[in-house]
Amino acid sequence: MAQKNFKANTRTSLINWTGKKLTGLHRGTIQISSGTIIVESGEILSGNFDIDISSLLVTDIEDPKANAQLAGHLFGDDFFAIDRFPTANFTITNSTPVKENIRRIDGLLTIKGITQALSFDAAVNIDENSLYATGEIVVDRTKYDIKFRSGNFFKDLGDSLIHNDFILDLNLVANLN
Secondary structure: OOOEEEEEOOOOOEEEEEEEEOOEEEEEEEEEEEEEEEEEOOEEEEEEEEEEEEEEEEOOOOOHHHHHHHHHHHHOOOOOOOOOOOEEEEEEEEEEEEEOOEEEEEEEEEEOOEEEEEEEEEEEEEOOOEEEEEEEEEEEHHHHOOOOOOOOOOOOOHHHOEEEEEEEEEEEEEEEO
16 A cells, blocks of 8 residues: 655644643643654554744743743743754654554654654544544653753752653644645
């Protein structure tokens, strides 16, 4: 069977993020700026996605000043340093069926120019002209030199501790190219 090349629909695809701290959490969204997935016989062979870090929005803070303050901090050197690293990238290196419509996705995630292996389970549905995938991706920020208020690197943080893991909830829509 012929390979199919699906292109990410950047208008309808979305990544929701959650970052937790000792005293609560913050939520927001981030956009996929481009991406492709190669499929053959209903199986994902490979894929590559760029994530626009500058599209990051904070959605849980209504006060405009506080929202801008957190967003500005996330864009800065303590977190994503978007002036030097405006995009992140995920490359699919392997996809293994787990059960019906669930795939184990293995790949390489690059944030701030640092690439690390990453795996997650995704619900994947492929029809004649579209591919839909949802999954929860857990990312250890310290592997990407994002150490701000991490208990691994700083002592006596008390209530200001920020958890190392953040969650990306993937909602991918891709169409036959």
